[in-house]
Amino acid sequence: MLTAMRVFASRLLGSFRRQRFDAGIEEEFQSHLQMLADRFVSQGMTKAEALRAAKQQFGGVAQVEEELRERSGLAFLASLWQDLRYGLRMLRKSPGFAAVVILTLGLGIGANTAIFSVVDAVMLRPLPFQKPNQLVVVWHTPPQKSFPGVHRFVVSPANYLDWSRQNDVFTAMSAIGFNRANLTGMTQPESVQQRLVSYDFFSMLGVLPIAGRTFTATDDQPGHGNVAILNWAFCQGHFGAATNALGKIIHLDDKAYTVIGVMPPSFDFPFQTRLWTPLAWTDKESAVRDDHNYIVIARMKPGVDEAKAQADMTTISRRLAQQYPTDDAGWGALVVPLRDLVAGSIGPALLVLFGAVGFVLLIACANVANLLLTKALGRDREMAIRAALGASRKRIARQVLSETALVSVAGGIVAVLLARFVVAAIGTFIAGQLPLSIEIGLNGWVLAFTFAICVLTAIIAGVAPAWHLTKTNLNESLKQSSGKTSPDSRGRRARNSLVASEVALSLVLLVGAGLAIETLYLLRQVNPGTDPHNVLTVPLAISQKRYPAVSQQTNFFQQTLQRVRVLPGVVDAAAADSLPLTDGSTQPVQVEGQPPEAMADQPEVAVRVISPGYFSAMHIPIIQGRDFTDADKAGAESVVLVSESFARRFWPHENPIGRHVGLTFSPGPPRTVIGVVGDVKLNGLDVTQPVQTVYSAMLQNDISTLMTLVVRTATPPTSLTSAITGAVHQVDPQVPVTGVLTMDDIVDQSLSQQQLNMTLLAIFGGLALLLAAIGIYGVQAYAVRHRVREIGIRLALGAQPRDVLRQIIGQGLFLTGIGICGGLVVAIGLTRLMASQLYGVSATDPLTLAGVVVVLTLVALAACYIPARRAMKVDPTVALRYE
Amino acid sequence: MIEVKSQVFQGTLDLMVLKTLDALGPLHGYGIARRIEQLSDQLLRLNEGTVYASLLRLAQKGWIRSEWGTSESNRRARFYSISTAGRRQLAREAENWERFTGVIGKILQMQTGG
Numbered sequence: 001m002l003t004a005m006r007v008f009a010s011r012l013l014g015s016f017r018r019q020r021f022d023a024g025i026e027e028e029f030q031s032h033l034q035m036l037a038d039r040f041v042s043q044g045m046t047k048a049e050a051l052r053a054a055k056q057q058f059g060g061v062a063q064v065e066e067e068l069r070e071r072s073g074l075a076f077l078a079s080l081w082q083d084l085r086y087g088l089r090m091l092r093k094s095p096g097f098a099a100v101v102i103l104t105l106g107l108g109i110g111a112n113t114a115i116f117s118v119v120d121a122v123m124l125r126p127l128p129f130q131k132p133n134q135l136v137v138v139w140h141t142p143p144q145k146s147f148p149g150v151h152r153f154v155v156s157p158a159n160y161l162d163w164s165r166q167n168d169v170f171t172a173m174s175a176i177g178f179n180r181a182n183l184t185g186m187t188q189p190e191s192v193q194q195r196l197v198s199y200d201f202f203s204m205l206g207v208l209p210i211a212g213r214t215f216t217a218t219d220d221q222p223g224h225g226n227v228a229i230l231n232w233a234f235c236q237g238h239f240g241a242a243t244n245a246l247g248k249i250i251h252l253d254d255k256a257y258t259v260i261g262v263m264p265p266s267f268d269f270p271f272q273t274r275l276w277t278p279l280a281w282t283d284k285e286s287a288v289r290d291d292h293n294y295i296v297i298a299r300m301k302p303g304v305d306e307a308k309a310q311a312d313m314t315t316i317s318r319r320l321a322q323q324y325p326t327d328d329a330g331w332g333a334l335v336v337p338l339r340d341l342v343a344g345s346i347g348p349a350l351l352v353l354f355g356a357v358g359f360v361l362l363i364a365c366a367n368v369a370n371l372l373l374t375k376a377l378g379r380d381r382e383m384a385i386r387a388a389l390g391a392s393r394k395r396i397a398r399q400v401l402s403e404t405a406l407v408s409v410a411g412g413i414v415a416v417l418l419a420r421f422v423v424a425a426i427g428t429f430i431a432g433q434l435p436l437s438i439e440i441g442l443n444g445w446v447l448a449f450t451f452a453i454c455v456l457t458a459i460i461a462g463v464a465p466a467w468h469l470t471k472t473n474l475n476e477s478l479k480q481s482s483g484k485t486s487p488d489s490r491g492r493r494a495r496n497s498l499v500a501s502e503v504a505l506s507l508v509l510l511v512g513a514g515l516a517i518e519t520l521y522l523l524r525q526v527n528p529g530t531d532p533h534n535v536l537t538v539p540l541a542i543s544q545k546r547y548p549a550v551s552q553q554t555n556f557f558q559q560t561l562q563r564v565r566v567l568p569g570v571v572d573a574a575a576a577d578s579l580p581l582t583d584g585s586t587q588p589v590q591v592e593g594q595p596p597e598a599m600a601d602q603p604e605v606a607v608r609v610i611s612p613g614y615f616s617a618m619h620i621p622i623i624q625g626r627d628f629t630d631a632d633k634a635g636a637e638s639v640v641l642v643s644e645s646f647a648r649r650f651w652p653h654e655n656p657i658g659r660h661v662g663l664t665f666s667p668g669p670p671r672t673v674i675g676v677v678g679d680v681k682l683n684g685l686d687v688t689q690p691v692q693t694v695y696s697a698m699l700q701n702d703i704s705t706l707m708t709l710v711v712r713t714a715t716p717p718t719s720l721t722s723a724i725t726g727a728v729h730q731v732d733p734q735v736p737v738t739g740v741l742t743m744d745d746i747v748d749q750s751l752s753q754q755q756l757n758m759t760l761l762a763i764f765g766g767l768a769l770l771l772a773a774i775g776i777y778g779v780q781a782y783a784v785r786h787r788v789r790e791i792g793i794r795l796a797l798g799a800q801p802r803d804v805l806r807q808i809i810g811q812g813l814f815l816t817g818i819g820i821c822g823g824l825v826v827a828i829g830l831t832r833l834m835a836s837q838l839y840g841v842s843a844t845d846p847l848t849l850a851g852v853v854v855v856l857t858l859v860a861l862a863a864c865y866i867p868a869r870r871a872m873k874v875d876p877t878v879a880l881r882y883e
Numbered sequence: 884m885i886e887v888k889s890q891v892f893q894g895t896l897d898l899m900v901l902k903t904l905d906a907l908g909p910l911h912g913y914g915i916a917r918r919i920e921q922l923s924d925q926l927l928r929l930n931e932g933t934v935y936a937s938l939l940r941l942a943q944k945g946w947i948r949s950e951w952g953t954s955e956s957n958r959r960a961r962f963y964s965i966s967t968a969g970r971r972q973l974a975r976e977a978e979n980w981e982r983f984t985g986v987i988g989k990i991l992q993m994q995t996g997g
Binding site: 003006007010011024025027028029031032034035036038057058059060061063064067068071072 | 911912913916930931932933935936939940942943944945954956958959960961
């Protein structure tokens with residue numbers, strides 16, 4: 001055993017010491033021969049005779065040298081090295097060819113690397129918490145009657161507390177509340193993302209602060225919650241080093257908080273948190289069961305799996321529904337892994353894209369295989385000679401594969417360079433949508449994946465040429481190079497089937513791209529119910545501490561609006577508690593004419609709090625009745641407007657004006673309907689169901705601390721940002737003005753997923769089309785080049801150049817046709833997988849399919865045209881002269 | 884004549900070379916070939932170059948070492964000498980052979996015994 005290892009080791013070393021070894025042997029043999037010759041000379045031979053006899057006695061010098069050489073190294077390595085060097089030389093001889101092949105592979109592999117790195121970061125890599133598989137999100141599942149189609153809802157404090165006390169599957173549970181707080185006391189007022197969490201939030205995740213401490217149970221008690229933990233980036237920006245921040249006082253919504261800890265860099269869970277404070281619910285807040293505002297996460301006990309946790313939560317929910325029928329009837333619980341938060345929104349789209357790039361790679365491989373096959377066929381004489389000299393089929397195949405390997409590796413390097421760039425772009429794009437800061441980049445796994453793809457590519461692309469060359473008929477190839485047995489006929493079937501499959505694959509991709517483009521186009525055509533152009537949105541938040549009374553709050557907004565309305569360039573201004581296409585609140589309502597019901601059974605509708613002038617600023621049509629005026633204030637009759645779909649649902653044959661609606665969460669008598677307005681797409685442009693909405697007056701609402709101004713402008717909206725900021729600060733300089741967006745921006749943001757889909761699919765589709773075109777062109781050009789004689793004969797015999805053109809183009813189109821048919825079959829089967837990403841078009845939309853077929857045919861036509869023209873121009877006399 | 888390519892022959896040749904180096908000290912390839920010629924009484928007609936294949940095998944197994952030096956006729960040549968591991972291998976081979984002949988002896992005796 002040991003001896004065998006030693007032999008292997010010395011052979012391994014020997015393969016690297018080639019030259020020295022060879023020189024040594026030569027000298028040694030020469031000495032030996034001389035000594036033998038000397039002996040013969042001393043026996044009486046002449047010098048010449050002696051040398052000859054010596055050589056005879058020694059045996060074949062060259063043969064022994066060869067044997068020694070083989071023995072001294074690892075034969076496998078030596079011949080592999082030889083193959084690689086030869087392959088390199090071949091590629092260097094045709095740099096254009098090499099460049100095309102490497103670039104093609106680089107693009108195909110690069111696209112895969114880029115998408116895989118996103119898939120890896122979002123779906124595969126374990127979350128940066130301790131034992132992340134035990135972490136889950138516990139959603140509320142609302143009754144389908146009130147919330148049709150919604151399966152994940154946030155949780156109320158009382159329910160959360162009961163879940164937390166009654167379960168025996170979780171070691172810890174934490175509620176998370178979201179607030180956009182006003183930070184004051186720094187150089188300028190600022191709006192920050194604040195999260196209110198249970199005291200054991202950090203220990204449950206297993207994250208330690210880099211400075212200070214996390215919350216204790218005492219911090220979470222009512223009256224104690226005035227401590228804060230900072231996110232690292234926030235700390236850096238405001239205090240510098242972490243230790244500087246500890247002990248400092250900051251003011252959030254005009255309440256003082258002491259900084260007690262700083263989190264490590266890149267921890268901002270969930271959703272770009274800037275600072276965490278304890279929930280510290282008062283007894284009153286803890287008892288709220290019907291208002292749902294918190295996300296709940298939990299850690300499962302060791303040995304507990306999701307099914308067990310789900311069963312336990314379902315039991316608890318049923319119990320609560322029985323105990324509190326008014327608030328909890330029909331409400332259940334849903335346990336999903338924490339990863340769900342990360343992968344949920346992007347997951348399906350990502351998988352579609354992953355499939356798409358896989359296709360691109362296959363097409364690239366087919367193209368490269370074709371190119372290599374074509375090149376290899378030109379070398380069949382060389383291969384025949386090799387075979388005649390004793391090269392085994394395996395050796396020949398290996399030689400071809402090593403060329404493919406070289407090219408794949410080079411392609412892989414190009415791919416990694418390209419992918420870095422693309423990945424950075426995608427990363428910035430989706431960073432805002434992810435709940436965690438995940439670094440999307442080329443890490444070890446991604447590079448290993450790229451390497452695996454390179455190997456796969458080498459095999460796929462190399463199989464066709466390798467297989468073909470080893471089938472070479474020695475005799476035939478060694479005869480004349482061209483002539484009767486034209487090489488064209490040999491590889492033709494392989495080449496043609498490769499091209500046809502390229503066409504099929506690119507058709508599938510193009511259909512996907514076409515569907516994505518149409519989806520985006522149709523979505524942009526959707527009438528959102530308002531006119532989003534030239535509207536600036538300005539979110540403003542004031543603290544209850546400084547504006548304790550409702551009248552003070554509404555006064556602030558009224559004064560701000562007054563000042564904004566008189567700014568030059570402002571056409572109209574109003575305020576609303578949330579905007580279309582962003583999240584807003586819903587409430588159960590009691591509608592006049594409907595039988596009185598328990599809250600759990602009441603219909604749930606969208607409720608918006610607005611100032612007078614909102615509808616005219618947003619260009620929402622008032623179909624019946626009137627808008628709010630300043631006279632509709634506290635103390636006057638409570639009034640509301642409703643959306644058309646609301647009126648149609650509850651009072652289909654009656655006049656809604658004068659009817660009454662009770663808002664279950666807003667105390668007071670039922671409100672009178674004074675107007676009906678057009679439906680607005682509050683929940684998204686792709687939601688086809690109209691959103692039933694009730695609009696309530698700001699002056700008649702119980703709290704208004706967070707409102708967004710909507711300002712219709714005559715000039716481009718952003719030009720007025722500083723003027724509006726000035727106006728706000730005239731009323732109260734402590735209120736931060738951040739996050740100013742135009743309504744058009746908000747529309748774009750709501751379509752970002754579809755935009756990403758479309759951009760990437762279009763790029764991949766374009767790539768596929770380009771590759772297929774190159775493939776078709778290559779095949780036809782090769783065919784023409786090798787049938788010059790045949791074409792020459794035809795032309796000499798009286799065929800018109802036009803006929804030749806038609807023949808070549810016809811053949812190319814026939815090939816394309818086969819590919820298109822195959823592609824259609826696959827497309828119809830596969831595109832249903834992306835149905836969830838589509839709007840307004842079915843996955844098998846015939847118009848899209850027809851359109852793609854037309855585009856592919858035209859491109860194929862163009863690709864055939866150039867070689868066909870060349871065929872046309874063949875001079876028969878010249879062609880016939882070549883043998 | 885004994886076939887040159889057989890494994891048995893290769894092993895036997897290796898053993899002869901090893902023993903030669905053990906008995907006669909450092910030798911170059913030519914010297915080893917001469918000795919083997921003498922020992923085998925001209926029966927082994929091998930091409931002298933074969934010796935070098937044997938020397939390579941032995942060197943790879945670590946049983947001999949080599950060094951460049953000058954021959955009697957003032958030529959540069961590579962001299963081979965046995966190593967400690969080589970001596971150990973020789974002892975092992977000798978032991979094996981003794982055991983082998985012992986067993987054969989006993990069997991043969993058995994036959995005659997009846």
